[in-house]
Amino acid sequence: xxxxxxxxVRKSSIHVCIVNCGGCNGCDVELVACLSPRYDLEQYGIxxxxxxxxxxxxxxxxxxxxxxRENLRRIYAKAPEPKVVVAVGNCPQSGDVFAQEGGRVLAxxxxxxxxxxxxxxxPPRPSEILDAILAVAPGAIAAKGRIQDx
Amino acid sequence: xxxxxxxxxxxxxxxxxxxxxTQGEKVIKAEIDYGYVHRGIEKIMEGKTWQKCIYLAERICxxxxxxxxxxxxxxxxxxxxxxxxxRAQYLRVITNELDRIQSHLLANSTFYKTLDHETLFxxxxxxxxxxMDSIELLTGNRVNMGWNxxxxxxxxxxxxxxxxxxxxxxxxxxxxxxxxxxxEDAPILGLRTKGVGxxxxxxxxxxxxxxxxxxASGLKHDYRQEHHTYKDYFDFKPVWRKEGxxxxxxxxxxxxxxxxxxxxxxxxxxxxxxxxxxxxxxxxGYGEWRGEAPRGEVTYMIETNGNLIKRISIRTPSIMxxxxxxxxxxxxxxxxxxxxxxxxxxDPCIACAERVAIxxxxxxxxxxxxxxxxxxxxxxxxxxxxxxxxxxDYNKKVNLSNKFNYNNDLEVx
Numbered sequence: 001x002x003x004x005x006x007x008x009v010r011k012s013s014i015h016v017c018i019v020n021c022g023g024c025n026g027c028d029v030e031l032v033a034c035l036s037p038r039y040d041l042e043q044y045g046i047x048x049x050x051x052x053x054x055x056x057x058x059x060x061x062x063x064x065x066x067x068x069r070e071n072l073r074r075i076y077a078k079a080p081e082p083k084v085v086v087a088v089g090n091c092p093q094s095g096d097v098f099a100q101e102g103g104r105v106l107a108x109x110x111x112x113x114x115x116x117x118x119x120x121x122x123p124p125r126p127s128e129i130l131d132a133i134l135a136v137a138p139g140a141i142a143a144k145g146r147i148q149d150x
Numbered sequence: 151x152x153x154x155x156x157x158x159x160x161x162x163x164x165x166x167x168x169x170x171x172t173q174g175e176k177v178i179k180a181e182i183d184y185g186y187v188h189r190g191i192e193k194i195m196e197g198k199t200w201q202k203c204i205y206l207a208e209r210i211c212x213x214x215x216x217x218x219x220x221x222x223x224x225x226x227x228x229x230x231x232x233x234x235x236x237r238a239q240y241l242r243v244i245t246n247e248l249d250r251i252q253s254h255l256l257a258n259s260t261f262y263k264t265l266d267h268e269t270l271f272x273x274x275x276x277x278x279x280x281x282m283d284s285i286e287l288l289t290g291n292r293v294n295m296g297w298n299x300x301x302x303x304x305x306x307x308x309x310x311x312x313x314x315x316x317x318x319x320x321x322x323x324x325x326x327x328x329x330x331x332x333x334e335d336a337p338i339l340g341l342r343t344k345g346v347g348x349x350x351x352x353x354x355x356x357x358x359x360x361x362x363x364x365x366a367s368g369l370k371h372d373y374r375q376e377h378h379t380y381k382d383y384f385d386f387k388p389v390w391r392k393e394g395x396x397x398x399x400x401x402x403x404x405x406x407x408x409x410x411x412x413x414x415x416x417x418x419x420x421x422x423x424x425x426x427x428x429x430x431x432x433x434x435g436y437g438e439w440r441g442e443a444p445r446g447e448v449t450y451m452i453e454t455n456g457n458l459i460k461r462i463s464i465r466t467p468s469i470m471x472x473x474x475x476x477x478x479x480x481x482x483x484x485x486x487x488x489x490x491x492x493x494x495x496x497d498p499c500i501a502c503a504e505r506v507a508i509x510x511x512x513x514x515x516x517x518x519x520x521x522x523x524x525x526x527x528x529x530x531x532x533x534x535x536x537x538x539x540x541x542x543d544y545n546k547k548v549n550l551s552n553k554f555n556y557n558n559d560l561e562v563x
Contacts, residue, residue: 023501024209024501030292035272065186071157104193
């Protein structure tokens with residue numbers, strides 16, 4: 001009974017934290033656009049907190065820079081279980097154009113923290129970001145929660 | 151007490167650490183730590199063709215991505231001694247002004263978010279979507295447009311697209327007045343914004359601030375005045391205010407949106423027919439060019455070797471604006487909440503600023519310094535040549551001599 005109740009609650013109340021670990025800002029701008037009345041993240045029960053201690057979903061943007069090497073792991077550790085990491089944009093997956101000779105990036109993000117889903121695009125459209133969060137987050141949070149409860 | 155804010159904070163879009171020195175609730179001093187987004191773009195660009203570099207230049211900053219490509223193209227056009235055809239210049243103006251409007255609307259909506267005024271935040275952000283639609287209609291993408299090439303623009307715009315943009319612009323113009331009035335005359339918003347985070351004209355000059363932040367403090371300077379396209383085809387006058395507080399900065403951005411809308415209407419009505427791109431043979435040489443990004447002046451200094459970029463140096467507005475924000479605006483703020491709004495009103499763009507790493511070659515240590523420390527030290531101790539000795543050591547491949555003259559840049563006339 002409690003577990004099903006938890007599942008239902010987790011599906012409809014997702015708290016999001018955006019972590020920009022060295023991107024060009026483009027993805028963050030598109031994430032802000034998701035808040036606008038046209039896309040309206042909050043109608044799906046997603047709330048952007050930007051506080052890792054309250055987050056269910058961590059949205060990672062940007063290729064990892066030197067300063068984020070340790071900080072990223074620390075932020076991941078701060079988020080309470082169950083948590084889902086979604087990589088937004090090309091940078092967290094491959095480093096995009098910055099992963100070349102001379103670039104000081106440490107992509108991919110999956111070397112540092114486990115990534116559950118990735119949205120390619122430079123930057124992805126707000127509707128794609130919304131779609132991905134809704135497709136992955138409720139199920140993954142509920143599933144991870146069930147493993148933890150056992 | 152030192153109160154750290156960031157790098158991840160609800161009020162900040164980008165990673166940055168604000169260290170506020172407080173006496174009770176009052177903020178008496180602020181320090182800013184950056185370096186979270188340093189990716190080494192200038193170094194990657196070395197030895198690559200312009201086709202690759204323009205792609206990188208676009209990804210310096212996501213909000214003002216357009217202006218970077220335009221300034222990059224115009225620098226290389228200057229080196230090669232050509233100018234884009236008139237129709238391309240008009241199309242560049244249209245995209246540039248659309249980009250400026252969306253950036254200013256985003257900055258103002260972020261400011262409202264930090265003020266905790268949800269209604270205005272949502273409404274202004276909604277208005278921005280119409281501009282984003284126009285940008286997508288014209289260029290095919292919302293953020294990184296890939297619109298500029300050396301010698302012109304990538305695609306032509308059809309009349310129906312321009313008409314659609316015009317109707318969207320008119321919609322924004324009609325609705326903007328309502329939002330401006332909501333902010334301009336609101337007594338409570340006035341209490342939160344008027345007289346908070348004041349930067350005087352003298353301080354703006356001392357801090358080398360540029361863009362809407364400097365113009366709100368009474369520095370009547372907009373680089374579009376000196377740009378050949380705006381000089382030749384448009385009647386442009388900079389928008390400026392005197393107060394220098396949060397209210398003035400926000401209102402200045404609104405007034406600039408109105409001026410940009412007028413420029414856009416003018417451009418769409420008078421756009422000439424003709425080519426959109428001119429074939430360019432890139433010459434070897436050195437060139438400097440400036441452009442007015444939404445946040446202020448962007449300077450590109452490029453040395454080319456045939457088709458390849460030998461060395462590039464980019465100076466973006468945010469680096470000065472962030473530091474003058476920390477030093478002057480946040481020196482006497484009543485509460486911590488006001489400090490965050492003051493920071494947001496300065497419209498910082500961290501991704502732009504993060505291309506600086508200062509190396510002390512005497513003991514091979516990386517040290518980070520703020521803009522004031524650097525300018526003070528280099529004015530007292532070193533000459534311009536020394537500065538380049540240091541940067542030469544960092545990039546051993548290239549020999550630059552003293553073509554880049556930073557000291558000229560640091561002085562405000």
